[in-house]
Amino acid sequence: MILIIGGKAQGKRSFVMQQDPETVLTDGAHCSPEDALRAACVFNYHDLIQNLLHAGDDPAAFTKRLCTDNPNCKIILNEIGSGVVPLDPAERRMRETVGICGCILAEHAETVVRMTCGIPTVLKGHIS
Amino acid sequence: MTVLITGGSKCGKSRLAESLLGDFSGRKIYLATMQPFGSEAEAAISRHRIQRAGKGYETIEQYTNLDSLRVPEQAAVLLECMGNLLANEMFSDNVADDPCAAVLRGIRHLQRNAAHLIIVTNQVGSDGITYPAETERYIRNLGTVNAACAAASDLVVECVYGIPVVLKGELPCCIR
Known part of the structure; x- marks a missing residue:
């Protein structure tokens, strides 16, 4: 598993496509959890987490299952935790859950890459 | 050389930019x-x-259309900052049709005409907030121009509370 993180518009998807131009990208904002379990690459994983929360599912449990059932998946996860703590409890929960799921993914991933201005920084493992 | 300096708010980007040109003897x-x-x-x-x-x-104030700027020969240019420049091209009275293209035309012009170009920009879009569409467009555009500038730069540095973290190239003690 490769985890690609970074803020909005930092070149996360471009990095995946540069590594392998054939990669099929699955949008976490619109796919079902089952789609994610079979996907080669899920982007907007933070949106999938939000959808799971809205559906009353446990995103942390799902993320663990994804790590086990789809171990070669590439996950693109936005970094969203660097703002002020949101006043709205649902937003707070969302932000915290993304952090928790990010830790699970980073722990299972052999490679973690953080994108800044289109430049990859390898935080864990190595890239070819 | 061309340098891109990024980072969050008030984290020493300008200071680093100025120190890079500390020993530069030209204009x-x-x-x-x-x-x-x-x-x-x-x-x-x-x-x-x-x-x-x-x-x-020497301070020059120009808010848009940097490709029309006359740069003195062999001068070093410190552009501060990309966040404002893009906002001006997107939201001011004479809005550019394609703000990213307008910004990047200006950057290429400066690169061609200056001895050195130091660009100070910003990191936005890591706070998890979904903004109104116009602001989201600004965040995406800033990401686009930052990535294009980084690709065209010899040195890319992220400032983290005053600490320079090199993302590309090598940090020289100063530029001459």
Whole structure:
């Protein structure tokens, strides 16, 4: 598993496509959890987490299952935790859950890459 | 050489930019892109002026269309900052049709005509907030121009609370 993180518009998807131009990208904002379990690459994983929360599912449990059932998946996860703590409890929960799921993914991933201005920084493992 | 300096708010980007040109013996142009709207902008401008005082910079204020700027020969240009420049191209009275293209035309023009170009930009979009569409468009555009500038730069540095983290190239002690 490769985890690609970074803020909005930092070149996360471009990095995946540069590594392998054939990669099929699955949008976490619109796919079902089952789609994610079979996907080669899920982007907007933070949106999938939000959808799971809205559906009353446990995103942390799902993320663990994804790590086990789809171990070669590439996950693109936005970094969203660097703002002020949101006043709205649902937003707070969302932000915290993304952090928790990010830790699970980073722990299972052999490679973690953080994108800044289109430049990859390898935080864990190595890239070819 | 071309340098891109990024990072969050008030983390030492300008200081690093100025220190890179500390030993540069040619003309140094401070290219200010922030329009002085309101007291906060004026305070920021005056703070940066004090920081630059005695360091030999000539200040040029230009808010859009940097490709029309006449750069003195063999001068070093410190552009501060990309966030304002893009906002001006997107939201000011004479909005560019394609703001990213307008910004990047200006950058290429400066690269061709200056001895050195130091670009100060910003990291936005890591706070998890979904903004109104116009702001989201600004965040995406800033990401796009930052990535294009980084690709065209010899050195890319992220400032983290005053600590320079090199993302591309090698940090020289100073540029001559």
